[in-house]
Amino acid sequence: MAGSEPAELLAAQRQFTDRGRQPRIEPGVTTTELGAGMRDAETRASLSRMRTDLEPLTAPDIAEAIAFSVAAPPNVNVAEMVVVPVRQG
Secondary structure, eight states, X not given: OOTTHHHHHHHHHHHHHHTXXXXXXXXXXBOOSTTTTOSOHHHHHHHHHHHHHHOOBOHHHHHHXXXXXXXXXXXXXXXXXXXXXXXXX
């Protein structure tokens, strides 16, 4: 993640905590370094192809989903959210 993205995510997390909400957010395929250290070259290549084919989610995509949950009215609790790339879901 680059720029202010980590700060945005931390700010959203603080708002959840301040409002007593702790939703479970389950992202689909994301842009991440996860897998770069895999020892199995075939699995590493498969993961790379999947990320290329799906247009993975980015940190700002997840931050937008968190912002949506934070903006919910006080009487609404988004307890769980599954966020996936269009081609994955």
